[in-house]
Amino acid sequence: xxxxxxxxxxxxxxxxxxxxxxxxxxxxxxxxxxxxxxxxxxxxxxxxxxxxxxxxxxxxxxxxxxxxxxxxxxxxxxxxxxxxxxxxxxxxxxxxxxxxxxxxxxxxxxxxxxxxxxxxxxxxxxxxxxxxxxxxxxxxxxxxxxxx
Numbered sequence: 001x002x003x004x005x006x007x008x009x010x011x012x013x014x015x016x017x018x019x020x021x022x023x024x025x026x027x028x029x030x031x032x033x034x035x036x037x038x039x040x041x042x043x044x045x046x047x048x049x050x051x052x053x054x055x056x057x058x059x060x061x062x063x064x065x066x067x068x069x070x071x072x073x074x075x076x077x078x079x080x081x082x083x084x085x086x087x088x089x090x091x092x093x094x095x096x097x098x099x100x101x102x103x104x105x106x107x108x109x110x111x112x113x114x115x116x117x118x119x120x121x122x123x124x125x126x127x128x129x130x131x132x133x134x135x136x137x138x139x140x141x142x143x144x145x146x147x148x
Contacts, residue, residue: 012065
């Protein structure tokens, strides 16, 4: 069973609750990293919590949601070892896993429906990293983290 850390700001809360319910029924172990209510909050908090869960190996994958998905994905990608991809379509969800081995997927609650987020998350979670020629590029990215 794959352990998934999930987090959202107040705008993504309903999507997050929907995903937790549906992914739990699919057999995933979900770690809810917040937020837990509609009170206005800051998305970097949850990007950091989900990224830390992955970097400490408490979670194998992460899902993040904010209004557009842009801010929360940018925040997550500031953390070494994180490859967060903002997705709104099937091709991007597939490729970010196959080619980029994305360990977090991000969604915009104002961009896609909860059902679309579930379809994309399910596709992403069931797609394997291809490795091979793609690993060289991931190694280059990891090198950037050591330099900065």
